[in-house]
Structure formats: C-alpha cells, structure tokens
Amino acid sequence: MTTTIHLCIATGQNAANFIPLKQLGAQTIWILETPDMQKQHSAKNLTQALKQALPEAQVRTLAFDDSTPAAMQAAALQLACDELDGQHVIFHATGGTKLMVLAIHQQLLNLQSGAGSYRLLYADTAHQTLSWLDEAPRQEPMADVVTLNEQLLLRGYRSSNDTRPAAIQQRASERAKVTKFMGEKSAQLQGFLGALNFHARQAADGKSLTQEFNYLPRAQSPAGKLLELAEEQALLSINEAYSQITFANAEVAEYFCGGWVEEYVFLKFTGTLAPTQYTLGAQITQIQSKNPNEIDGIAVANNRALIIECKAKKQDQAQDAIYKLGQLVKQVGGLMARGLYVSARQVSEPDRNRAREYGVDVLAADELAKLSDYLRQWKSNASQ
Structure with missing residues (x-):
C-alpha cells in the first residue's frame, strides 16, 4: 500500500489544517514549524487534536527557517530533496506566508518528475470548501468534523468538565417553568427583576433568607405571576401582609441573583x-x-x-x-x-x-x- 505524506504548515488557525487532515483520514502527517509558530505552540496544539481524532496516525514536526527568502528557499529545497524525494505528497497550503508556500510548492513540483507524486490542497474555512490543484482541479465541500473537545485542543485548551453535571441538569429541569417565564417575559419584568436580584443577593450573601420589599407586585401582573409560579415550585414563599419573600435556601437565592x-x-x-x-x-x-x-x-x-x-x-x-x-x-x-x-x-x-x-x-x-x-x-x- 502506497503511503501518502500529508505536509502542512503550523499556523495560529489550526482548524484550517486539522479539518482536511481529519476529513481525509490522513495517517502520515508532517507539520512544518517556523520559530514564531514554535513560540505559539501551534504544532503541539495541532498534534494533540490529531492524536484524539486520528489515533493511528503518525505525526512528525519539522523545523522550518523562514527568516529570509534565501533561508526559505534552502529549507524548501532540503525538504524536497532530502526528505520527500520519491514520496507521494499532499501539500496543505493553507498556513504560512505566501512566500513560504511558493518556495515549498516550487520544490515539490519536482516530485512529479521522479517516482513520487504531488498534489496541492487549500482549505477555505470561511466558505467551508477544500480546493485541489493538480491534473484535475476540483472543489469539494468541507465536512463537519470538529468536535467540541477537538476545538479546545486546537486552541491549546483542555476541559475538566465536558458535560454539565447531571444534578445541575435535573435542577434546571425542575424549575424550567420559572426560568422560561423570566426569560420570555423579561421585557414586562424589568423593574421587578432588579429588585428581586438585589434582595436575592442579600439572602445569598448570608443575610436573612426572608427579605422585605418596599411592596409586592399585584397578583395579575407579570411580576405577580412570576412569584406565584415560583411559590408553586417551592422556590420561595410570600408573606403579603409584610411584603416579604422568603427564599427556600441560599442556592435558590443564587438562582434568582442571576443563575436563572x-x-x-x-x-x-x-x-x-x-x-x-x-x-x-x-x-x-x-x-x-x-x-x-x-x-x-x-x-x-x-x-x-x-x-x-x-x-x-x-x-x-x-x-x-x-x-x-x-x-x-x-x-x-x-x-x-x-x-x-x-x-x-x-x-x-x-x-x-x-x-x-x-x-x-x-x-x-x-x-x-x-x-x-x-x-x-x-x-x-x-x-x-
């Protein structure tokens, strides 16, 4: 079976390399890394995401000197002659500067005159397309391949809790009626939400769970209906005689502070x-x-x-x-x-x-x- 080397240039926008590599199921991947990209850990971040997406792939990072046009020309020549001669190469020409891409492309063209082969691929993330430039130029749609964890890895991050805890999901579902009412009726609740937020903050900060308002809203008003719904859900209790609201506990007070x-x-x-x-x-x-x-x-x-x-x-x-x-x-x-x-x-x-x-x-x-x-x-x- 012929091995195809996927050659790409480390870039600050790693998705442009990662998407076609994953879409094509690349198994041999070489990443060219300039000194500037090394400081940004771009190749390391790309490698981390590739290890998760393509666990069988062999990933190699090679230093590339882009300090001057002459240095780029020399580095491209060495890469083509010493490393890639006789190989089958797909060059992912999305990263790097135009001059760097041209220098590499010029040298890789020589592969076609020997036992090797060469194809150029450009990933356009803005238009979600992959464009091939070879004997049969064509364009194909970019597949939806990036997972949430891979998105984080590409940018140099890890998540310690990839899904919302089940207990929080359950709690959110139990008070969904109150939450949706506040969100969907927020225009009518503006004045009261501010007062509710203030008193809930007092309760959440360790003061009494029973808070006295200047006045409580009328029963048929949107704010009154909110309190009625919250009381039905056992989130609070109302003492109309003293214009008081008692929050069920400090966690509920935090919810009304803004957790909702x-x-x-x-x-x-x-x-x-x-x-x-x-x-x-x-x-x-x-x-x-x-x-x-x-x-x-x-x-x-x-x-x-x-x-x-x-x-x-x-x-x-x-x-x-x-x-x-x-x-x-x-x-x-x-x-x-x-x-x-x-x-x-x-x-x-x-x-x-x-x-x-x-x-x-x-x-x-x-x-x-x-x-x-x-x-x-x-x-x-x-x-x-």
Missing part, C-alpha cells in the same frame, strides 16, 4: 441545538500556561464555535464582561467563532458597538425571548 440566566440558556441549548455538541459551565485550562478560564457556554457546529457569557448584573458591569468574552472568542474559538453576551439587563448602545468590534452578539432584557431564534440562525449560518 445560565439555566435559561441551558434549556434553550437543549431544545434548539441538539444534536450540536455543547457544554455549559465549562472549566477550561490553557495547556501550556495552566491558566484556568470558565466559559458559561460553548457550542460547536460545522467546525465553528459559539461562546456564551451570561449575566444578570447591572449595566455598568457589561463592558468588562463583553471585553472578557471577546478575548475568549479570539483565544478559544479562533477566526470563525462568534460570541454571544446574554444579559437580563439592558446593554447600552456604546457597549453594543464595542461588542460588535469583538465579534460578539448581544441579547439583553426583552431580547432574551429571541434566544431560540438566534441559536437556530447561528447553526444555519455555520453550515454556509
């Missing part, structure tokens, strides 16, 4: 994204530096990631949260990822503008009711 927003996203993920891979409350760690991060939600569909941040805090705290999410989108998701900032409170227009600059979409306050539509649209766009 995460659970609302979880319920919408479950109902809308299946069978797309996703996780909520993910603890991820950067492999090289061991720096931990927490991601409220991440989904992967058609080789693209959606990273979510959930907040129920005041508007003036949105700026820092959006900036943090923008950084996570870049670091964990890569160029094709989007971020989604989900907030129970309104988000100012300046903060929305800033979010757009970071590749982050915003659903806030009354927009929460549109979350299912947003997720369906994101999944549809990811497939295009």
Whole structure:
C-alpha cells in the first residue's frame, strides 16, 4: 500500500489544517514549524487534536527557517530533496506566508518528475470548501468534523468538565417553568427583576433568607405571576401582609441573583441545538500556561464555535464582561467563532458597538425571548 505524506504548515488557525487532515483520514502527517509558530505552540496544539481524532496516525514536526527568502528557499529545497524525494505528497497550503508556500510548492513540483507524486490542497474555512490543484482541479465541500473537545485542543485548551453535571441538569429541569417565564417575559419584568436580584443577593450573601420589599407586585401582573409560579415550585414563599419573600435556601437565592440566566440558556441549548455538541459551565485550562478560564457556554457546529457569557448584573458591569468574552472568542474559538453576551439587563448602545468590534452578539432584557431564534440562525449560518 502506497503511503501518502500529508505536509502542512503550523499556523495560529489550526482548524484550517486539522479539518482536511481529519476529513481525509490522513495517517502520515508532517507539520512544518517556523520559530514564531514554535513560540505559539501551534504544532503541539495541532498534534494533540490529531492524536484524539486520528489515533493511528503518525505525526512528525519539522523545523522550518523562514527568516529570509534565501533561508526559505534552502529549507524548501532540503525538504524536497532530502526528505520527500520519491514520496507521494499532499501539500496543505493553507498556513504560512505566501512566500513560504511558493518556495515549498516550487520544490515539490519536482516530485512529479521522479517516482513520487504531488498534489496541492487549500482549505477555505470561511466558505467551508477544500480546493485541489493538480491534473484535475476540483472543489469539494468541507465536512463537519470538529468536535467540541477537538476545538479546545486546537486552541491549546483542555476541559475538566465536558458535560454539565447531571444534578445541575435535573435542577434546571425542575424549575424550567420559572426560568422560561423570566426569560420570555423579561421585557414586562424589568423593574421587578432588579429588585428581586438585589434582595436575592442579600439572602445569598448570608443575610436573612426572608427579605422585605418596599411592596409586592399585584397578583395579575407579570411580576405577580412570576412569584406565584415560583411559590408553586417551592422556590420561595410570600408573606403579603409584610411584603416579604422568603427564599427556600441560599442556592435558590443564587438562582434568582442571576443563575436563572445560565439555566435559561441551558434549556434553550437543549431544545434548539441538539444534536450540536455543547457544554455549559465549562472549566477550561490553557495547556501550556495552566491558566484556568470558565466559559458559561460553548457550542460547536460545522467546525465553528459559539461562546456564551451570561449575566444578570447591572449595566455598568457589561463592558468588562463583553471585553472578557471577546478575548475568549479570539483565544478559544479562533477566526470563525462568534460570541454571544446574554444579559437580563439592558446593554447600552456604546457597549453594543464595542461588542460588535469583538465579534460578539448581544441579547439583553426583552431580547432574551429571541434566544431560540438566534441559536437556530447561528447553526444555519455555520453550515454556509
């Protein structure tokens, strides 16, 4: 059986190499690594993902000097003559600089004059296509191959909890009616949600679970119906005579502080994204530096990631949260990822503008009711 060597260039956007390698089931893979890519651990990250996706594959990393045109020419010549002469090679020409790709391509063309063979492949992640340039040039669709764990590995991260714990899933399901009511009626609940959040914070911080409000909402109002539904679910009890609400326990108080927003996203993920891979409350760690991060939600569909941040805090705290999410989108998701900032409170227009600059979409306050539509649209766009 003829061995085909898949040659690629380590890049900061590893998905462009990983997707075709996995799609083609590559078994012999050589990764060219420049000094700059070595500092970024690009080849190591790609290798980690390939070991999971293609456990039988043989992966080799070779140093490549790209310091000057002459150095590139010499390195390409040595690679073609000393390493690849007589071999059957597929060159994945997506990474590296144009000059580097041209230098390698020029030398690999010589393989066809001997016992070897040479084909060039370009992966276009933006348009989800693989383009072959050989005797029969053609294009084929890019397959949906990147799993959630592989997405993290490609970016140099590991997850310590790839699925939401069963106990949390159960708890979210039990109070789903209350959660969905708050999310879908958030526009009518705005004033009261702020007061509820404040008193719940007091209870969660160790003060009395019984909190006295200035007044309780009318029974037939949206806020009144929320309290009635919460009382039916045994999340709280109401003393109308003293305008008091008693939270069932500190965990329930945390839920009303803002935990309900995460659970609302979880319920919408479950109902809308299946069978797309996703996780909520993910603890991820950067492999090289061991720096931990927490991601409220991440989904992967058609080789693209959606990273979510959930907040129920005041508007003036949105700026820092959006900036943090923008950084996570870049670091964990890569160029094709989007971020989604989900907030129970309104988000100012300046903060929305800033979010757009970071590749982050915003659903806030009354927009929460549109979350299912947003997720369906994101999944549809990811497939295009």
